[in-house]
């Protein structure tokens with residue numbers, strides 16, 4: 001426009017002289033000022049300032065020839081081809097304008113001022129003086145809304161402006177748009193939500209977002225868009241500005257834009273990518289979608305009879321599993337073994353990992369055999385299946401703690417309290433298979449026993465290799481259980497010159513059970529010894545605490561000739577000492593004695609019941625003998641020995657038995673053998689004493705009583721070794 005005007009002016013022969021002004025400020029005035037301006041003059045000032053500024057122009061003096069519509073002389077201010085102002089005269093009229101205090105502002109950084117005078121002046125006119133300066137453009141307030149120069153924040157400064165973005169956004173290289181990093185990590189959960197940034201606030205411009213969803217193989221992704229959907233579109237062209245596009249496997253969905261939600265998209269893939277593109281303009285609210293992953297469906301499995309499924313569902317999909325168990329009394333049979341539970345899994349291809357195994361009724365199998373017991377089945381068919389019952393019946397009149405067992409849920413035979421420990425048949429103690437004749441009173445010289453009278457009687461053969469020459473002797477003991485034998489400590493002590501108490505080696509002791517005729521030991525049961533327990537307080541000088549236990553290396557089977565003896569009740573402090581004076585007990589033995597040998601075999605040289613050495617073994621009888629003896633009062637016992645020598649010490653741990661008048665039978669019996677008494681009510685025999693010592697005169701002399709270890713005082717010690725001791 002300006003070019004056109006200039007060319008027009010030139011075409012009119014009015015070509016104006018041109019001046020350029022480019023300072024940040026300046027002034028200009030009419031030619032010859034303050035003298036009157038010349039006639040027929042056109043002068044143009046082209047004023048420019050740097051980019052980012054406008055020009056402010058005002059007049060400090062103005063006096064031009066007035067004319068109608070300023071046809072004669074005038075000042076015209078133009079910019080960008082437009083006339084900003086046309087001034088003439090000196091005073092404002094209807095047809096003439098003067099600048100007065102008015103300031104003009106250029107739209108941009110340049111303007112031009114044209115001064116024109118015609119051929120005449122009616123008076124003298126002094127002209128004008130104008131001033132200009134560069135002023136800043138506030139670009140930020142200049143445009144707003146969709147036309148705003150900046151996407152988010154606009155910052156004005158003198159000579160320019162710049163843009164910045166909200167937190168989380170980056171300024172695009174156009175220095176105007178704010179964009180955001182919208183490509184995220186991969187979504188791997190089986191469900192999730194994706195949306196455009198800031199949804200439901202307008203999404204950022206210039207976005208190129210990529211979202212990836214990847215779930216395990218075997219799942220299919222299903223996407224559902226919110227009904228609120230707003231992506232910039234175009235009425236005629238398909239999504240030219242902004243769009244969302246989804247790829248899943250080989251399928252592509254979209255592009256989508258506009259305000260209609262795409263709704264549900266079911267894919268056939270476990271992987272999908274969602275692309276969102278936005279251009280550099282527009283304010284649209286965006287989109288949101290939720291996704292879920294569903295696995296292949298597995299068919300409903302057949303439930304085997306008596307089986308239970310957990311969880312029970314109407315449908316099963318990939319990754320679901322079922323735990324199979326059985327109803328009570330059944331268990332799963334799998335590959336020949338029994339299982340409590342079995343799990344099958346729904347696989348990616350919609351098949352089950354395995355078939356459910358069948359449930360079989362629990363079978364407890366054959367009940368465990370128990371020593372001395374027979375198993376009696378509760379059913380005619382000897383069933384060992386769940387619910388079947390068995391009873392253990394002890395042979396040989398043994399006593400049992402638990403008898404009835406049932407095949408339980410777990411496949412074990414259990415008792416009424418659910419325990420699966422097998423019963424123990426405790427042999428009844430102290431019951432000879434053949435009763436002693438009741439009329440036995442005073443027996444001179446003892447009497448031969450019959451087999452089965454004293455089934456607890458054992459013969460001990462002991463070797464002591466610690467001595468040179470080696471020593472060997474015999475002793476007796478009493479069987480307490482299938483594994484334990486009670487005897488006197490002095491039988492099992494290694495014979496040393498000092499007073500130390502050390503047992504002989506266990507493998508140098510032999511035990512003969514069920515022996516009747518000492519000459520025929522082959523018919524007896526011969527067992528070895530596993531361990532020897534001498535009483536810890538045994539005193540070899542006075543035979544105090546003369547008691548010991550043997551543990552057999554294997555359990556002995558009870559029969560007519562081998563049975564245990566009972567123990568008396570434990571002695572407590574307030575009880576009178578047992579057995580009471582004058583009560584009668586029985587001692588059995590083969591009558592092995594050798595008074596001569598005792599002198600060299602023990603520090604307590606006068607004790608006649610010392611173990612007897614093999615070299616000059618002497619037995620009074622081949623067959624087992626027995627004798628009935630009265631218990632002597634403790635006072636008489638102590639007095640009888642005190643009358644002989646102060647060296648004899650009768651303690652409470654000992655008692656005496658025998659007759660005042662003596663007699664060979666009173667010391668019949670072997671060292672360590674049992675002094676037994678029968679309970680009148682239960683008719684059982686218990687061991688009250690162990691043959692310990694006697695003397696110093698020959699056995700059978702006047703007022704020489706046998707001295708016995710008082711077993712009742714050691715019951716607790718015995719019990720600490722035998723956990724199920726046989727009680728009277």
Ligand SMILES: [Ca+2]
Nearest residue numbers: 065073118120
């Ligand atoms: Ca004029």
Ligand SMILES: [Ca+2]
Nearest residue numbers: 137157159160
């Ligand atoms: Ca500015």
Ligand SMILES: [Ca+2]
Nearest residue numbers: 232279281282
């Ligand atoms: Ca857009």
